[in-house]
Amino acid sequence: MSSFDHSKYKPFQAIAKPDRRWPDQRIEAAPLWCSVDLRDGNQALIEPMTARQKSRLWDQLVKVGFKEIEVGFPSASSHDFNFVRELIENDRIPEDVTIQVLVQARQELIEKTFEALKGARRAVVHVYNSTSTVQREQVFGLDRQGIIDIAVNGAELVQACADKYPETEWVFEYSPESFTGTEIDFALEVVNAVTAVWQPTPEKPVIINLPATVEMSTPNVYADQIEWFCDNVARRDSLLISLHTHNDRGCGVAAAELGVMAGADRVEGTLMGNGERTGNMDVVTMAMNLYSQGVDPKLNLANMDEIIQTVKECTQLPVHPRHPWAGELVFTAFSGSHQDAIKKCLAQQEGRDHWDVAYLPIDPADIGRSYQEVIRINSQSGKGGIAYVLQRDYGYEIPRWLSVDFSGSVQAHAEESEAEVGPEAIFDLFQKTYLNGEGRWQLGNYTVSREDHVDKLQAELSREGVQQQITGTGNGVVASFVNAMEAFTGKQIVLVEYSEHALSQSADAEAVCYIQLNIEGDRYCGVGRSHDIVQASLDGILRAINKSADRDAEAAA
Ligand SMILES: CC(=O)SCCNC(=O)CCNC(=O)[C@H](O)C(C)(C)COP(=O)(O)OP(=O)(O)OC[C@H]1O[C@@H](n2cnc3c(N)ncnc32)[C@H](O)[C@@H]1OP(=O)(O)O
């Protein structure tokens, strides 16, 4: 029998809650945020942050705009203790920012915690004990009352210590750790016992944090638990209900969002989701989700690259290139139909009240990303993306029929190289395909005269030292040249498409001319570029004809 045996696991028992209201709610304002990067994030690292790294991340968190930051577990190590002291003693905590620290509900640890916080203007003391069935039975070996006693003793000790330091404005937080693995009525009983000690008021609320220490169910079940808890807890108007979700099932953000819809006021998490096992709730993702819905997230994520850089350097963990909102590839389209849609929508975006671009849920510029990276070309790319790159980087506004023609060459190149084709390679290929006269007929001097309303063109062609004179007549220079080339090649040539524009990226006003010819039933494209529009047109025609000659030569070989 395979060891991959699902019958080893039992499904999570959801609470019965047919009267749920949260599915009809919308999040219309940001929750209160608390960063736990320096505590939960730090405790999960292979190598915990150095003092320098903690300090750097602290500065970044302040810059992003967190007003509450859990800075460590000061009773656990001198390292964490000293970091808290450093922040307080060096006056590094801005007026509108409150530090938070975590502690187990144990006397010596609580006392040490208050020592660490001496002199703080304001601080959140976060005390916890695990209440879940599995920990009650197997870790603590206690019954429900035993667990309530730990929590109540912890709450009393926190209150007693706080009373010794009246110069600090204290805020208390309690977590029934492993809330999601705790019978909901028991979680309620423990929390009510704790708040009976602390006696919060609406003016001086306490924080009750309901952690999905381990994510055990679908996020709707968590939302039911939160709504039920908010409906039934005592002193609700004196509590800030806080969420602290982990990402074991990959739904940490979803659970927090549904939890806020279910009535929570506050959310704890980390930048980019670092944290125990699969991580904590990712604040960047949740905040950007709000932002993209037109809700002010109350965090400034405009300099996303700086945030990523800091997180990477401090945690020594990479950020996935497809990380929601922030990854290096999230505003990049390789596939043809996406590129085509993005190009068309971007062209229509100017003057619109709201952002409305297919495949780009937000404007990349909002978080410091440029359009440069939006469209990138590989073998999955189409004509829209290729045209976009040529226009964006080189000023060539190639017409649709030329982009159709050119995309085949790019695709072949990408398939051959089995790699992304960068803008320079695309332009190089474009020049080789349509602008290259080397080894082929080139146009030398020419004269145009008019007699009896008919234009006559006389021109000189040269190829590798060989000169040829050609003559043609027609209505205009272009028609006369096509006529001359028909005589020269002995082939029927029809001008099918013609378009031109001034090259915007050229300092000295060059023109570019795009030509498509039908030569004996097959279509060939060429491009001319010159200060003189006539020269550009004739060069374009000649290059299309040269391509037909190349094809003949290949067929003959
Ligand atoms: C879900 C979370 O993220 S919770 C935060 C987890 N983070 C950390 O633990 C990081 C920092 N912690 C540490 O460094 C250590 O745990 C310390 C220094 C705080 C304490 O270390 P130790 O004293 O060796 O104890 P340890 O943490 O192993 O706990 C063991 C004892 O504390 C009890 N205990 C554990 N958690 C709690 C709690 N929250 N409240 C009360 N008692 C607790 C255990 O039942 C056990 O009791 P026993 O010795 O009678 O069996």
Ligand SMILES: CC(C)C(=O)C(=O)O
């Ligand atoms: C201490 C608590 C809030 C915690 O970190 C968790 O439950 O994950």
